[in-house]
Amino acid sequence: MRAALIQMTSGENPAENRDFVLGSLREAKARGAHLALTPEVTNCLSGSRDHQRAVLRHQEDDETLAAVCEAAQALDLWVLLGSLGVLTHDADGRFANRSFLISPEGKIAAQYDKIHMFDVDVSKTETYRESAHYRPGDKAVVADTDFAKLGLTICYDLRFPHLHRALAQAGAQIITAPAAFSAVTGAAHWHVLQRARAIETGCFILAPAQTGVHYVKDGVERRTYGHSLAVAPWGEVLLDAGEAPGVYIVDLDLDEVKNARKRVPSLSHDRAFEGPA
Numbered sequence: 001m002r003a004a005l006i007q008m009t010s011g012e013n014p015a016e017n018r019d020f021v022l023g024s025l026r027e028a029k030a031r032g033a034h035l036a037l038t039p040e041v042t043n044c045l046s047g048s049r050d051h052q053r054a055v056l057r058h059q060e061d062d063e064t065l066a067a068v069c070e071a072a073q074a075l076d077l078w079v080l081l082g083s084l085g086v087l088t089h090d091a092d093g094r095f096a097n098r099s100f101l102i103s104p105e106g107k108i109a110a111q112y113d114k115i116h117m118f119d120v121d122v123s124k125t126e127t128y129r130e131s132a133h134y135r136p137g138d139k140a141v142v143a144d145t146d147f148a149k150l151g152l153t154i155c156y157d158l159r160f161p162h163l164h165r166a167l168a169q170a171g172a173q174i175i176t177a178p179a180a181f182s183a184v185t186g187a188a189h190w191h192v193l194q195r196a197r198a199i200e201t202g203c204f205i206l207a208p209a210q211t212g213v214h215y216v217k218d219g220v221e222r223r224t225y226g227h228s229l230a231v232a233p234w235g236e237v238l239l240d241a242g243e244a245p246g247v248y249i250v251d252l253d254l255d256e257v258k259n260a261r262k263r264v265p266s267l268s269h270d271r272a273f274e275g276p277a
């Protein structure tokens with residue numbers, strides 16, 4: 001199975017981000033990919049809630065989603081649109097941070113709303129309150145394809161291993177982990193956490209990432225870490241994309257899932273326990 005990780009620097013203009021994705025999907029297909037994956041908030045990375053409110057759309061009106069469904073069908077390609085920011089009908093006006101798995105027939109095969117919100121003070125000048133803008137999801141999702149079962153996660157979900165364990169125990173062989181990781185936390189935590197999730201679950205991890213500087217707000221750059229990763233179930237890094245935007249190809253042998261879980265069957269060794277009190 002050949003996957004294409006699309007690494008990009010999404011800006012505030014959805015039409016520009018969409019053009020980059022559509023070109024990358026054509027490249028992915030030309031290079032033999034079966035599945036192409038885009039990062040978190042592919043359609044718009046912005047520091048302004050007002051701007052997001054102006055340019056984001058409801059799922060049924062989203063032009064990026066429509067264009068990618070059309071491209072998936074035209075190219076006969078599976079696509080994981082890592083996430084789109086979309087409007088919801090909630091009274092409080094929050095958006096959803098939603099992943100879409102699109103089939104080669106151009107249909108939405110599965111969708112997943114990010115469960116864990118990044119409400120974190122990375123430093124005095126770098127603070128995030130994702131839950132102020134996005135409404136968290138509450139449903140874990142495993143999706144079937146003709147090549148593997150996929151477990152869907154988004155970015156900060158990476159830090160919640162019980163979600164990954166639940167996905168693997170529900171049959172996932174590949175966990176998708178699209179991200180817009182902070183450059184600071186990425187340098188400290190990204191590789192080790194992704195490798196740990198792969199080893200604990202015996203899953204492949206496919207983590208397409210945002211990279212570079214997206215915008216400047218109040219004189220502060222919004223910078224993401226890049227380093228889109230593919231990790232094997234035994235923990236080896238199969239692909240590290242570094243920092244440049246582009247299309248990165250990796251070949252997966254799904255038998256490695258079985259083999260890793262046979263060598264260390266920890267996924268089937270859970271025990272109930274009391275406490276801690």
Ligand SMILES: O=C(O)CNC(=O)[C@H](CS)NC(=O)CCC(=O)C(=O)O
Nearest residue numbers: 041118128130155156180181182185
């Ligand atoms: O803000 C947007 O529009 C798009 N969303 C994001 O960039 C999200 C929420 S702020 N980023 C993360 O989850 C980074 C997690 C991370 O960096 C860590 O866990 O260390």
